[in-house]
Amino acid sequence: MTVAASFEIRFTRYLLPDGREAADLPSFASDPRALVPDYRAMVFMRALDAKAVAMQRTGQIGTYASTLGKEAIDAGIGRVLHKEDVLLPSYRESGVLMLRGVSPHRTLLYWGGDERGNVFPESPRDFPFNVPIGTQLPHAAGVAYAMKLRKEPRVALVMCGDGATSKGDFYEAMNAAGVWQLPLVIVAVNNHYAISVPRHMQTKAQTIAQKAIAAGIDCEQVDGNDLIAVRDGVGRAVEKARTGGGPTLVEALTYRLSDHTTADDATRYRSAEEVAQHWKEEPILRLRTWLHAKGAWAQEQEQALAKDAAVHVQKMVQAYLETPPPGPEQMFEHLYASLPKQYIGQVTQLTEEAESHVEHHAG
Numbered sequence: 001m002t003v004a005a006s007f008e009i010r011f012t013r014y015l016l017p018d019g020r021e022a023a024d025l026p027s028f029a030s031d032p033r034a035l036v037p038d039y040r041a042m043v044f045m046r047a048l049d050a051k052a053v054a055m056q057r058t059g060q061i062g063t064y065a066s067t068l069g070k071e072a073i074d075a076g077i078g079r080v081l082h083k084e085d086v087l088l089p090s091y092r093e094s095g096v097l098m099l100r101g102v103s104p105h106r107t108l109l110y111w112g113g114d115e116r117g118n119v120f121p122e123s124p125r126d127f128p129f130n131v132p133i134g135t136q137l138p139h140a141a142g143v144a145y146a147m148k149l150r151k152e153p154r155v156a157l158v159m160c161g162d163g164a165t166s167k168g169d170f171y172e173a174m175n176a177a178g179v180w181q182l183p184l185v186i187v188a189v190n191n192h193y194a195i196s197v198p199r200h201m202q203t204k205a206q207t208i209a210q211k212a213i214a215a216g217i218d219c220e221q222v223d224g225n226d227l228i229a230v231r232d233g234v235g236r237a238v239e240k241a242r243t244g245g246g247p248t249l250v251e252a253l254t255y256r257l258s259d260h261t262t263a264d265d266a267t268r269y270r271s272a273e274e275v276a277q278h279w280k281e282e283p284i285l286r287l288r289t290w291l292h293a294k295g296a297w298a299q300e301q302e303q304a305l306a307k308d309a310a311v312h313v314q315k316m317v318q319a320y321l322e323t324p325p326p327g328p329e330q331m332f333e334h335l336y337a338s339l340p341k342q343y344i345g346q347v348t349q350l351t352e353e354a355e356s357h358v359e360h361h362a363g
């Protein structure tokens with residue numbers, strides 16, 4: 001017997017959990033001050049996230065999916081994408097959207113049950129939050145196919161969870177991307193849980209990254225709690241896709257420090273010790289420790305940043321609370337580019353009923 005083919009999965013990490021360097025840094029990190037904007041963005045994300053959870057607890061928004069622990073992934077992706085690229089998020093990607101220029105008050109609107117929160121005028125080509133698991137992946141292959149047909153130097157970047165990589169959609173998207181050599185980057189955010197299903201019960205595969213090998217597309221793992229590793233790995237994949245080098249699957253390893261959503265109670269299926277262990281690896285402390293050690297960040301700046309973040313979060317909350325509630329006609333919006341004729345009669349009926357309701361009350 002001989003070997004027909006062999007493969008390996010590379011793993012990229014520059015910062016160890018304690019903030020020390022694990023390898024020679026890529027050139028974009030040679031001046032640590034250049035990474036301060038990423039750090040600031042990560043702190044803003046965490047402040048917004050904490051506020052959103054508190055707003056759900058006090059009945060001001062509905063169910064909310066926390067981003068706690070994945071800030072380096074969101075900041076890294078936000079930094080390497082170009083304006084003209086297209087992001088296809090899952091429901092947990094409000095951090096990346098913030099860096100795409102989308103006002104975070106839209107995230108509150110969305111989780112407050114208002115579909116207008118899923119409209120992103122600041123980055124109009126990006127796709128909305130996507131709750132059906134994995135369906136954004138074939139959409140992303142389609143977007144990348146259109147870019148290729150039009151010979152545009154643009155990239156589609158789609159994000160999904162580890163659980164989504166068990167779906168057919170994931171394999172179908174990778175297969176199409178491989179055959180057609182599409183400008184597609186798939187980032188699988190491996191946070192070790194799909195609601196209560198741990199990674200080891202999700203798949204027997206040694207890595208999520210290796211799932212791309214069957215589709216003949218490049219793949220690698222990055223430490224998703226290391227901002228530098230995310231920027232490096234996803235950045236290389238994005239530029240390769242942009243310059244005709246084809247698709248890549250990047251598995252970003254992290255840990256969901258929160259409940260799955262505010263409707264979940266993770267203490268029922270994982271231990272406090274396990275969670276405490278992962279807090280030692282979290283991305284914000286890691287980057288801050290490194291920036292401090294490099295003399296690029298000081299304690300006074302930290303305090304000023306915390307204040308800035310609190311003010312910004314409060315502005316977002318205000319913008320959300322001051323948005324008038326959607327009218328009933330909103331149920332016909334946001335689904336079709338032009339409303340099918342079957343619905344038009346219903347819109348007329350709704351308007352007439354609303355008017356007679358007003359007259360009735362006025363009379």
Ligand SMILES: Cc1ncc(C[n+]2csc(CCOP(=O)(O)OP(=O)(O)O)c2C)c(N)n1
Binds near residue numbers: 131133160165189
């Ligand atoms: C098609 C479909 N099936 C089931 C669900 C219910 N569901 C919501 S989240 C989730 C788990 C997703 O886990 P993962 O892909 O790892 O993403 P994470 O939430 O960890 O970011 C499931 C099964 C759904 N939203 N869509």
